[in-house]
Amino acid sequence: MNAELIVSISGIRDTTTDAAFEFAEQMDRRGVPLSLLVAPRLKGKYRLLDDPATQEWLRSRRAGGDAIVLHGYDQAATKRRRAEFAALPKHEARLRLTAADRVLEQVDVRTRLFAAPRWNASTGALEVLPELGFRLALGLTSIIDLERNTALKSRVYGLGEGFRAEPWWCRALVLGAARTARRGGILRLAVSAVQLQRPGPRQAMLDAVDLALFHGAVGATYRWEPFPAARAA
Structure with missing residues (x-):
């Protein structure tokens, strides 16, 4: 069985668009589509709402077959040394997810996928996601179908944004990707736009x-598959 290759880019903003493009x-x-991980706000006072060029690129990429994935609200650490959603209780996760969802809806790149x-x-974030209409949650070692309450085991091989990017890790990533592709299953590659520079x-x-x-x-994107009856309808 051939492997499914999912490639994602994060950290897309005004200062990284050339590399991402x-x-x-x-x-x-x-022939490999992309999954584009998008956050409404980033460090350095970046606001997606104030970046029409990136908005247009995201819309055009989605129209061409790429997937949009919500990637947090502002990616600020909510606890020391912890990523934005790593330790949030359910109430705070709801506030951030709702705010982020509204921004993506406003710029016409709303998605039901979350990483x-x-x-x-x-746990609080995972609990509130389906209540807000999200259908897929992407973790480091699994892809969670929030509608079916199932998880598909698959690890991310990444560069940047929490992953190392030294030469030895780059070599390890290439070798690991080749091993996974030979075995079949899902190969998830992730890179930050900063590292693409x-x-x-x-x-x-x-x-x-x-x-x-x-x-x-075979290239693919993150996606949620409807239930058979819904698909037939």
Whole structure:
């Protein structure tokens, strides 16, 4: 059985769009769609609402087959040394998710898919997601179907945003991607747009994708599959 290859980019903003755009073009040439992890706010007072160029790019990429994934609200640590949603109680998670959801709806890239910053969501966050209409939660080692209450085991191989990006890790990522592609299943590759600005990590991600394709992997995006009856209707 051929592996399914899911490639995601995070940290897309005004200062990283050139690298993200160029990498997306490389993926287009390879026939690999992207999953774009989007946060309404980022460090340095970045606001997606104030960035019409990135908004337009996100809309055009989704129209072309890419997936949009909500990636937190502002990615600020809510506790020392913890990612934004890693330790949030249910009430606070609801507030942040609701605010983020409204922004994405306002810029016409609303999604029912969620990946917490650094792929780490608290129990409270996971509990409130389906109540707000989210259908898929992406964790570091699993993809959770919130409607069916099932989890598919699959680990993220990443560069940046919580993952290392030194040369030895880049080599390990490429080798790990090749092993997973040979075995079949789901190969999840993640890269931050900041790391795509660096030649080493960028080339490592391209090499990982190329090796996966060489071993027969097929490009895909994060997605939620409707129930059979709903699909038929």
